[in-house]
Amino acid sequence: MKKNFIALIALMVVCGADIAVAANTEFNVIDINGQQITLEAGHPSLQHWLLPAEIPQPENNKMSAERVALGEKIFFDPRLSVSGQTSCASCHAPERGWADGFPGSMRLMGERMARNSPSLVNVAFNSLYAWDGKNPSLEDQALGSQSMTGSLQAGSKEQGITDANLGVERIRKLAGYQDAFAKAYSGETVSKETIAKAIASFERSLVSRDTPFDRWLRGDAAAMTPPQVNGFRVFLDPTKGNCATCHSAPNFSDNGFHNIGLKQWGEPNADVGRFKLKAVAAMKGAFRTPPLREVGHSAPYFHDGSAARLQDVVDHYVRGGDVRSNLSPNLKPLSLTDQERADLVSFMQALSTPYVPYDFPRLPR
Ligand code: HEC
Ligand code: HEC
Incomplete structure (x- = not known):
C-alpha cells in the first residue's frame, strides 16, 4: 500500500491532469488472501459474485412452468394446514421479503416460535435448509421429515398440523388441483411427496439476480452510489468488515455454520443450533450464514430476530459480538468509521430491489 502510494505521488508529478483517474484506480484494488479484486463496475475480478445462470434443481424434480405454478398455489393455500388458516405465506410473505416480520416466527395456534422465519429469496442456491441445516433439500424441508419446519407431516408446529393427512386430503379432493x-406431475399420484415437490419447485423460482449490485457487477457504473461501492469495499476487505469471509460469492453465503456471539447464546437453555445435528464443539450456538440478496425487506434479523434494522446488525459486528464463548475466530471487534458503517448499510440496501406488489395466485376449487 505504501509503495503504491509513493508510486502514485510520482505519477501525479509526472502526469498532472491524470491524477484523479490514477488515484481512483489505485484505491480500487484490494487484496483478499492474495487475490486482487478491482472495485469497478463490470470488472472481471468480480464476476464470481453473479449467480450462475442455471437454478440448481434435483434430477427427480426438474422445474417446469406447470410445477412452479402449482407449487405457488399450494404455497399460498391455507387449506393445506389442519386449521385451514395458515399457509406457508403466513410466515414467508412476499411483501416481507418472504419472511414474516416477527422476531420469533408467529404461529396462529399457540406461542411464538423460537426462531425467526428466514427469507426464501435465492433459497435454491443454499445447500442445507433451516437455521441449523437440518434439512438436506427443499423437498425434505417441505415434508418436514426430520423436523417441524414447514412440515406437511404430523406434529408440525408451524402449520399446526396434528393430522398431516387432513390438509393433504383437502388438496387432493379439489378438481382444480x-x-x-x-x-405438472403426470404419472405421479397426488401425495404429500408430490405436494412437497411442487412447493420446492416454486421456492426455487424465487430468484433475485437483478439488484443494483448485480447491475453494477454487469457493468452499469450508475447502478450503485459511491457510498454503496465503498460499502462493498468494507464488506470485502478482511481488515475492515471481513463480511465476505462468511457471506461469500455468489449467494452471500458459505453455506457454513458459525457462532456470531448473539446475546441469546448467553442465556440459559440457549438454542444450540447446528450442534444438535453435529456434535462438534465449534458448532455450539452456530447457525447457517444467511444469503443477503433482498435482505432490506426481511427485518428483523438473525435466527432469533434480535436485530431490528441493518444498522443494528452492523453495530453487532462492530462490537465483535456480545457473548464471546465459542465465538467464530472470524469475528473480531471492527474498527470502522461512522462513514464506513453507514456505507456498509447502504451497500446492503443495494442488494434489494423495490417491492413490486405480488400477483397472488387464484386458488383452485
Ligand atoms: C408459523 C410460521 C411458518 C410457517 C407457517 C411456515 N414456515 Fe417455513 N420457516 C419458519 C421458521 C421459523 C423457519 C426456520 C426454522 C428453523 O430454522 O428451525 C422456517 C424455515 C423454512 C425454510 C428453510 C429456508 C432456508 O433457507 O433454510 C423453508 C424452505 C421454509 N421454511 C418453507 C416453508 C414452506 C414450504 C411452508 C409451508 C408448507 C412453511 N415454510 C411454513 C416459519 C414458518
Ligand atoms: C464468521 C462468519 C460471519 C461473518 C464474518 C459475518 N457474518 Fe453475517 N452472519 C453470519 C451468520 C452465521 C449469521 C446468522 C447468525 C445467527 O442468526 O445466529 C449472519 C447473519 C447476518 C445478517 C442477518 C441476515 C438475516 O437474514 O437474518 C446480516 C445482515 C449479516 N450477517 C451481515 C453481515 C455483515 C455486514 C458482516 C460484516 C460486517 C457480516 N455479516 C460478517 C456469519 C458471518
Whole structure:
C-alpha cells in the first residue's frame, strides 16, 4: 500500500491532469488472501459474485412452468394446514421479503416460535435448509421429515398440523388441483411427496439476480452510489468488515455454520443450533450464514430476530459480538468509521430491489 502510494505521488508529478483517474484506480484494488479484486463496475475480478445462470434443481424434480405454478398455489393455500388458516405465506410473505416480520416466527395456534422465519429469496442456491441445516433439500424441508419446519407431516408446529393427512386430503379432493397435478406431475399420484415437490419447485423460482449490485457487477457504473461501492469495499476487505469471509460469492453465503456471539447464546437453555445435528464443539450456538440478496425487506434479523434494522446488525459486528464463548475466530471487534458503517448499510440496501406488489395466485376449487 505504501509503495503504491509513493508510486502514485510520482505519477501525479509526472502526469498532472491524470491524477484523479490514477488515484481512483489505485484505491480500487484490494487484496483478499492474495487475490486482487478491482472495485469497478463490470470488472472481471468480480464476476464470481453473479449467480450462475442455471437454478440448481434435483434430477427427480426438474422445474417446469406447470410445477412452479402449482407449487405457488399450494404455497399460498391455507387449506393445506389442519386449521385451514395458515399457509406457508403466513410466515414467508412476499411483501416481507418472504419472511414474516416477527422476531420469533408467529404461529396462529399457540406461542411464538423460537426462531425467526428466514427469507426464501435465492433459497435454491443454499445447500442445507433451516437455521441449523437440518434439512438436506427443499423437498425434505417441505415434508418436514426430520423436523417441524414447514412440515406437511404430523406434529408440525408451524402449520399446526396434528393430522398431516387432513390438509393433504383437502388438496387432493379439489378438481382444480387434480388437473394441475396431472399436468405438472403426470404419472405421479397426488401425495404429500408430490405436494412437497411442487412447493420446492416454486421456492426455487424465487430468484433475485437483478439488484443494483448485480447491475453494477454487469457493468452499469450508475447502478450503485459511491457510498454503496465503498460499502462493498468494507464488506470485502478482511481488515475492515471481513463480511465476505462468511457471506461469500455468489449467494452471500458459505453455506457454513458459525457462532456470531448473539446475546441469546448467553442465556440459559440457549438454542444450540447446528450442534444438535453435529456434535462438534465449534458448532455450539452456530447457525447457517444467511444469503443477503433482498435482505432490506426481511427485518428483523438473525435466527432469533434480535436485530431490528441493518444498522443494528452492523453495530453487532462492530462490537465483535456480545457473548464471546465459542465465538467464530472470524469475528473480531471492527474498527470502522461512522462513514464506513453507514456505507456498509447502504451497500446492503443495494442488494434489494423495490417491492413490486405480488400477483397472488387464484386458488383452485
Ligand atoms: C408459523 C410460521 C411458518 C410457517 C407457517 C411456515 N414456515 Fe417455513 N420457516 C419458519 C421458521 C421459523 C423457519 C426456520 C426454522 C428453523 O430454522 O428451525 C422456517 C424455515 C423454512 C425454510 C428453510 C429456508 C432456508 O433457507 O433454510 C423453508 C424452505 C421454509 N421454511 C418453507 C416453508 C414452506 C414450504 C411452508 C409451508 C408448507 C412453511 N415454510 C411454513 C416459519 C414458518
Ligand atoms: C464468521 C462468519 C460471519 C461473518 C464474518 C459475518 N457474518 Fe453475517 N452472519 C453470519 C451468520 C452465521 C449469521 C446468522 C447468525 C445467527 O442468526 O445466529 C449472519 C447473519 C447476518 C445478517 C442477518 C441476515 C438475516 O437474514 O437474518 C446480516 C445482515 C449479516 N450477517 C451481515 C453481515 C455483515 C455486514 C458482516 C460484516 C460486517 C457480516 N455479516 C460478517 C456469519 C458471518
